[in-house]
Amino acid sequence: DADVTQTPRNRITKTGKRIMLECSQTKGHDRMYWYRQDPGLGLRLIYYSFDVKDINKGEISDGYSVSRQAQAKFSLSLESAIPNQTALYFCATSDLGAGEGNEQFFGPGTRLTVL
Amino acid sequence: GQNIDQPTEMTATEGAIVQINCTYQTSGFNGLFWYQQHAGEAPTFLSYNVLDGLEEKGRFSSFLSRSKGYSYLLLKELQMKDSASYLCAVPQTGANNLFFGTGTRLTVIP
Numbered sequence A: 001d002a003d004v005t006q007t008p009r010n011r012i013t014k015t016g017k018r019i020m021l022e023c024s025q026t027k028g029h030d031r032m033y034w035y036r037q038d039p040g041l042g043l044r045l046i047y048y049s050f051d052v053k054d055i056n057k058g059e060i061s062d063g064y065s066v067s068r069q070a071q072a073k074f075s076l077s078l079e080s081a082i083p084n085q086t087a088l089y090f091c092a093t094s095d096l097g098a099g100e101g102n103e104q105f106f107g108p109g110t111r112l113t114v115l
Numbered sequence B: 001g002q003n004i005d006q007p008t009e010m011t012a013t014e015g016a017i018v019q020i021n022c023t024y025q026t027s028g029f030n031g032l033f034w035y036q037q038h039a040g041e042a043p044t045f046l047s048y049n050v051l052d053g054l055e056e057k058g059r060f061s062s063f064l065s066r067s068k069g070y071s072y073l074l075l076k077e078l079q080m081k082d083s084a085s086y087l088c089a090v091p092q093t094g095a096n097n098l099f100f101g102t103g104t105r106l107t108v109i110p
Helices: none
Strands: A004-007 A010-013 A019-025 A031-038 A042-051 A054-057 A064-070 A073-078 A087-094 A110-114 B002-005 B009-013 B018-026 B032-037 B044-049 B053-057 B060-065 B070-075 B084-091 B098-100 B104-109
Touching (some): A010 A019, A019 A110, A031 A064, A031 A073, A042 A064, A042 B098, A073 A087, B002 B084, B018 B032, B018 B084, B018 B104, B032 B060, B044 B053
Parallel strands (some): A010 A110, B009 B104
Antiparallel strands (some): A004 A019, A031 A087, A042 A054, A087 A110, B002 B018, B018 B070, B032 B084, B053 B060, B084 B104
C-alpha cells in the first residue's frame, strides 16, 4: 500500500464550487505539505503543518484553506474554485525539516480542473 | 529569499552521459536536494548534498559547490526510463520547507 495517498485523483468542477482534496499518510510523519504544480512554474507551497496544532501559510495560500484532522490526515479546500486554480496538486510528508536533510515523500497527486 | 535556475529542457542519447546544472541563491544554505519526476507522477527523492564535492549513487551522481552556488546532477549510461523532469530544491530560510526550481525536462532518445 502507498505511504501517502490522495483523493480524488482527478476532479473536474465548476467555477464557484467548494472542493476538498484529502491526503492521508501511514509514515507516522508529523510534517505535511500541500503544493500545486503548474507547467513552467514548478512546485509551489500552499500550506504546511508541523503537527496537528500548527498550520502555516505557504507561498500561495490565497483562495485555499486547510485542516489537519489528525497526524495522518491533511485536507486542502478551495472555498470557491476559479479557473486559475486548475493545476496538479501534491501532498507531501516529512519526518523533520528540509534543513536537516530530510526528504519529503509525495502522494500521487490530484489533477484538478476548474471550468 | 531563494532563487533557483535550471535549464528548461535537455535531450540526450540512450547510453550517454548528461549533466543537469542548477544555480541557486539563498540567504542561508542548508543543503540542496535533487528530485526526479516522471510526467504526471509524484516527485521522488534522488540526492541531498550539504558538503562540497561529488556524491555517487549508482548511475546518478550529484555535485555541490557552495562557494559558487552551483550543483549538478550527472546521469550515466542513460536509459529510456530516465526521461523525466529533474527538480533542484533548497531549504527555505527559517521555515525549513523546500523551495523548488522549475525543473529540467530530460528526454532520452534512442
